[in-house]
Amino acid sequence: xxxxxxxxxxxxxxxxxxxxxxxxxxxxxxxxxxxxxxxxxxxxxxxxxxxxxxxxxxxxxxxxxxxxxxxxxxxxxxxxxxxxxxxxxxxxxxxxxxxxxxxxxxxxxxxxxxxxxxxxxxxxxxxxxxxxxxxxxxxxxxxxxxxxxxxxxxxxxxxxxx
Ligand SMILES: Cc1cc2nc3c(=O)[nH]c(=O)nc-3n(C[C@H](O)[C@H](O)[C@H](O)COP(=O)(O)OP(=O)(O)OC[C@H]3O[C@@H](n4cnc5c(N)ncnc54)[C@H](O)[C@@H]3O)c2cc1C
Numbered sequence: 001x002x003x004x005x006x007x008x009x010x011x012x013x014x015x016x017x018x019x020x021x022x023x024x025x026x027x028x029x030x031x032x033x034x035x036x037x038x039x040x041x042x043x044x045x046x047x048x049x050x051x052x053x054x055x056x057x058x059x060x061x062x063x064x065x066x067x068x069x070x071x072x073x074x075x076x077x078x079x080x081x082x083x084x085x086x087x088x089x090x091x092x093x094x095x096x097x098x099x100x101x102x103x104x105x106x107x108x109x110x111x112x113x114x115x116x117x118x119x120x121x122x123x124x125x126x127x128x129x130x131x132x133x134x135x136x137x138x139x140x141x142x143x144x145x146x147x148x149x150x151x152x153x154x155x156x157x158x159x160x161x162x
Pocket of ligand 1: 011029030031032043047110112
């Protein structure tokens with residue numbers, strides 16, 4: 001059975017599941033906190049904070065005289081607490097859903113270093129992996145690459161031109 005090596009990232013969870021489905025043994029290697037950028041410091045925390053700020057703003061700046069309400073309270077420590085709770089929950093659920101529920105996926109803690117194209121050293125171990133990309137004929141299609149600018153309103157584009 002071949003072994004896939006993956007640096008631990010948000011999309012990696014899907015890749016790990018797919019790899020296991022295809023019959024590979026998958027090693028997710030993480031030197032830091034499980035979850036990657038998206039869960040820990042990227043998509044999830046930023047969208048939580050943006051959504052909370054937007055909700056506050058809509059409430060305070062809405063222009064309709066027909067809508068009135070008493071003043072709202074806003075607690076920055078509670079904002080951070082709710083964001084942290086969500087991040088912690090997602091870290092745990094990803095760990096449970098992917099790693100503990102699939103015997104073909106393992107998590108290795110430590111910093112990975114490439115020794116050569118197919119060999120990685122991590123935590124005193126050497127792991128040889130099939131390079132998933134070299135045996136595939138798939139080509140990266142940048143014409144469907146999306147991007148988003150988180151202004152208000154948000155702007156999204158897809159493809160290589162504006
Ligand atoms: C503020 C912010 C907001 C974002 N919002 C969105 C959004 O709304 N939607 C969206 O689609 N994307 C968003 N992104 C982008 C998204 O988070 C990244 O595109 C995605 O996480 C990138 O994944 P990655 O695989 O490149 O690396 P990462 O998610 O950064 O994962 C790399 C992981 O590998 C580990 N690692 C690195 N080197 C080694 C090593 N040598 N050995 C062991 N482990 C290692 C790191 O600790 C890390 O956990 C946002 C990013 C940021 C910063």
